[in-house]
Amino acid sequence: MKPFFGFVKKEFIHIFRDVRTLVVLFGLPIAQILIFGFVIRNEIQDVRIAILDKSKDPVTFEITNRILASGFFKLDRYLESDDEADKVFRAGKIREVIVFDHDFADRLEKEKKADIQLLADASDPNSARLIVSYTQAIVSTYINEINSQSPQQVKIESRTRMMYNADLRSAFMFVPGTMALVLMLVSAMMTSISITREKETGTMEALLVSPLRPLQIIAGKVTPYIILSFINAVVIILMGHFIFQLPVRGSLVLLFGETILFITLALSLGIMISTVSSTQVVAMFLSAFALMLPTMLLSGFIFPIENMPHVLQWLCRIMPPTYFIVIIKNIMLKGTGLAEVWKETLILIGMLAFFLSISAARFKTRLQ
Amino acid sequence: MLIVQKEFLQIFRNKTMIPMIFLLPFVQLLILVNAAIMDMKNIEMIVVDKDLSSLSTELTEKFAQSPFFTVVRPGFSVKQAEEAMLGNKTDMILIVPSGFEQQVYHQGKADLQIQIDAINGMTAGLMNNYATQIINSFYFAVLQETGNNVLMKNNVKSISMNHRFWYNSQLNFKYYMVPGILAILLTVIGMFLASLNLVREKEIGTIEQINVTPIRKYHFIIGKLLPFWIIAMFELMFGLALGKILFDIPMEGNLLLLFGFAALYLIAVLGIGLFISTLCETQQQAQFLNFFVLITFVMLSGIFTPAESMPHWAQNLNVINPIAYFIRINRMVLLKGSEFRDIAGDYISIGVIAIFLISLAIWKYRKIA
Numbered sequence: 136m137k138p139f140f141g142f143v144k145k146e147f148i149h150i151f152r153d154v155r156t157l158v159v160l161f162g163l164p165i166a167q168i169l170i171f172g173f174v175i176r177n178e179i180q181d182v183r184i185a186i187l188d189k190s191k192d193p194v195t196f197e198i199t200n201r202i203l204a205s206g207f208f209k210l211d212r213y214l215e216s217d218d219e220a221d222k223v224f225r226a227g228k229i230r231e232v233i234v235f236d237h238d239f240a241d242r243l244e245k246e247k248k249a250d251i252q253l254l255a256d257a258s259d260p261n262s263a264r265l266i267v268s269y270t271q272a273i274v275s276t277y278i279n280e281i282n283s284q285s286p287q288q289v290k291i292e293s294r295t296r297m298m299y300n301a302d303l304r305s306a307f308m309f310v311p312g313t314m315a316l317v318l319m320l321v322s323a324m325m326t327s328i329s330i331t332r333e334k335e336t337g338t339m340e341a342l343l344v345s346p347l348r349p350l351q352i353i354a355g356k357v358t359p360y361i362i363l364s365f366i367n368a369v370v371i372i373l374m375g376h377f378i379f380q381l382p383v384r385g386s387l388v389l390l391f392g393e394t395i396l397f398i399t400l401a402l403s404l405g406i407m408i409s410t411v412s413s414t415q416v417v418a419m420f421l422s423a424f425a426l427m428l429p430t431m432l433l434s435g436f437i438f439p440i441e442n443m444p445h446v447l448q449w450l451c452r453i454m455p456p457t458y459f460i461v462i463i464k465n466i467m468l469k470g471t472g473l474a475e476v477w478k479e480t481l482i483l484i485g486m487l488a489f490f491l492s493i494s495a496a497r498f499k500t501r502l503q
Numbered sequence: 504m505l506i507v508q509k510e511f512l513q514i515f516r517n518k519t520m521i522p523m524i525f526l527l528p529f530v531q532l533l534i535l536v537n538a539a540i541m542d543m544k545n546i547e548m549i550v551v552d553k554d555l556s557s558l559s560t561e562l563t564e565k566f567a568q569s570p571f572f573t574v575v576r577p578g579f580s581v582k583q584a585e586e587a588m589l590g591n592k593t594d595m596i597l598i599v600p601s602g603f604e605q606q607v608y609h610q611g612k613a614d615l616q617i618q619i620d621a622i623n624g625m626t627a628g629l630m631n632n633y634a635t636q637i638i639n640s641f642y643f644a645v646l647q648e649t650g651n652n653v654l655m656k657n658n659v660k661s662i663s664m665n666h667r668f669w670y671n672s673q674l675n676f677k678y679y680m681v682p683g684i685l686a687i688l689l690t691v692i693g694m695f696l697a698s699l700n701l702v703r704e705k706e707i708g709t710i711e712q713i714n715v716t717p718i719r720k721y722h723f724i725i726g727k728l729l730p731f732w733i734i735a736m737f738e739l740m741f742g743l744a745l746g747k748i749l750f751d752i753p754m755e756g757n758l759l760l761l762f763g764f765a766a767l768y769l770i771a772v773l774g775i776g777l778f779i780s781t782l783c784e785t786q787q788q789a790q791f792l793n794f795f796v797l798i799t800f801v802m803l804s805g806i807f808t809p810a811e812s813m814p815h816w817a818q819n820l821n822v823i824n825p826i827a828y829f830i831r832i833n834r835m836v837l838l839k840g841s842e843f844r845d846i847a848g849d850y851i852s853i854g855v856i857a858i859f860l861i862s863l864a865i866w867k868y869r870k871i872a
Binding site: 155159162163166167170171179180181220221225226243244247248249250251255256257261262263264265268270271272275276277279282292293296298300301303305307308328332419423432437439441443447464465468469471475 | 537545589590591612613615616617619623624626627633634636641646660661662663664665668669672783784787788790803809811812834835840841842845846
């Protein structure tokens, strides 16, 4: 056992000696969390709009007031003609132009129908959709109130409860994904690079002829990263909790258990990558493109899986982070226990076994 | 400029380089753009109908017929429905209280309850809006039915809202993503590869040999950076062509404006790459540092989520983020056909940033190992 511990110690010394990588190792998760938590917003706020009011009567003013009072929109300016819309969009700051038709209040009163046009800058289609949707909601709430004011009219009210995330915080969506991303980065990428470096610099030979068994070599390489990843995971959860009020509604033990499962899985992936890479650069690129990018895009982290074309959905389903993110969200935000996530957990365990067996088969104890 | 020639030879001799240059944009554009869709279709919902009247059935039908919603199943108990939501089996629950029809026709007031899985704040907001609209149109139908006399029925006021989506009427998310991805592509080549290239020389040791030659520092740096500048500009052309062929992205504006901006942008980004290379001893460190800076700036730049939605301090930070400028200009020129006077301010900004960054990097770079 002593040679094994000595080996692990050597690995730790190697890691800590490389200050720059260390900074990235610990700095990246913190920076990611901060960015995703504070900066990346899917909701809209203070959207600059312009209004072309051809009526300028009490009704249009009331509707305008409501729109501006909602907090989502900010009035940039009033337009005077239809042609100004294009100019104003091209300049880039205004995202929506609301056009009230002539004689708005009159027509609403006499003909019972008036028109509003919403012009949205759809170069960012998501925002455009949200902007139009929110505007429509505000206007239709207004017209409902007007209609239900006559005493004989019936009122139907619907109340919405936002479950698990009453304030609609973005952090709830992003922090779990960031955790998966960071663990993938540290565990898989660093491990694969570390093992490959030994191969590349030739020190692997020395290790192989030492009394250490191949299994011990791998385990020794991997142990420091397990510990580092776990620390990272805890830091992320703590930051999520204290800075973003992200709750941990479920069992902490289960959370840590699943985290360790995922870390081990990522590590086994890292080992597998190292068995197919001859140089560090190759290991790096494989990790980055086969792990990093897919984790960010195909795991349901930012873009919902259900909306992707079927081909890509299949790809998502073979990505471990997809399942891990579901598990984390469930445990942390919905407070569920193993009962709801046993399927995903089983899949992760299966993947772990699969990757480990491939790595074991491929790890060459002799050199070419 | 023999050193430029030598650099080109070295770059292309590296077997991984060529597939990177040609495959990477292809792969990125294909996968990223197709994955990055934010449409809302098939929102799964459970209707807990405690009334089971013809009116409530009508309401359920309205939801079922909507292209946005899929009524997964009717439920009979709220508890069951909530459990389904816990188990990720449904996104939304609509609860119709018992006595709904009675309340509407005879008491004049009725309530509905909606529960939405709000973990994804944005989609939750959208779901709520869609649901509200369906309920509103149902409400109109009810109003017209229940008006006590002809006068009442005709008293129902409505505001019709037409919306038009400009520059991207199909709300094609690909139009939004392709300019952003092109920006990342150029940045990877300009910053990442250039930086790596420089550090490799350091790591291998050949840099010492170059240092003892009479070549001046400026010539050496230009020689190292120019090939990547050229390759990146080529990538822009290649990427735009691919974008046109694969996705038929619009090219409303003057492409020269775009290339001009890219030229300045690349200088800025090469400066960052050079600066990073002076901080690192090994390629691995360079990779990580580059990756770190890249990810941070890219996320801040508004590629996935709008920069205008970010908190003010982040938007202020974006003033010095070259990527933010490039992505914005990309989108404005390609999708909206913005002209020079619209982006003149940005041109000046990127010029200033570029000069600052490249000077900083050159100053830091010393002709010592």
